[in-house]
Amino acid sequence: MPELPEVETIARGLKDGLIGKTILEADVFWARTLAIPTVRKFKEQIRGQKITGVSRRAKYLIIQLKNYNLLVHLRMSGDLLLRESKINPNKHDRLVLRLSGKYDLAFNDTRKFGRVWFTDDPQSILKKLGPEPLEKGFTADWLYKNLQSRKRQLKPLLLDQTFIAGLGNIYTDESLNIAKLHPLAQADTVKPTQAKALHQAIQSVLKEGIRRNGASIDWVYRGGDFQNHFRVYDQEGKPCPACGTEIIKFTVGQRGTHICPRCQVLERK
């Protein structure tokens, strides 16, 4: 794993470093990072904008400007770095915002999967998202009712950000294992007690992920520790922590899927 460079990550105070600063200039090194019509217009419009707030919705980071919003999705390998101003970009820098003061905000993204939206109407992008799994609206009762109305396979549904916003592949596999549910179970066959277990599992897995600063898989997401505590994800052939049965891996909706075949049984109707 690479050593932590001279950066501030989100968790280490990006917010404090951004609010109140003015964007002097935007350097675009990979235009497809930006979900905007033209780079020229973007640079023109963002110049002189003051950063008024930093927040989050689902997997989007929201950098509020005076008249616009920047929505940042890091996807797989993206990173936001606040670092001392310098002339030359780092390897894999896709967008660098030159700020007032002595820092730049760099969007660095090895795999070019991440995206940045620049818009005066963030709701046009955010309104379709499902509830935050750690907030009030997401209850066991809500989950049961909404599973009841769907016929989809459980795992693809949980990964659907318009259903619940925030679960990715790792967290979904871990949650289903804790709740002892099969990823291919049809959503409307989940019973109230199972929905309650799933609700509990989702919240505990996400909280643990946050507590451990996320998972560092491959060489990305530096600093996380959750990868050392997976129950099933990437544990093919290893014993299930609950019953010792070997974890198996297969594909669901084009995604690598890991289960304990003993704890997570697909009930056929």
Add this chain to the structure above:
DNA sequence: AGGGAAACCCGAACGC
């Protein structure tokens, strides 16, 4: 509406 597949990416890991 649901499901499958392809596309977007590239560094690491693997096979030969």
Add this chain to the structure above:
DNA sequence: TGCGTTCGGGTTTCCC
């Protein structure tokens, strides 16, 4: 050693 292939993550788009 080198070279080719496969993999995987999140999301959108397209097609059945």
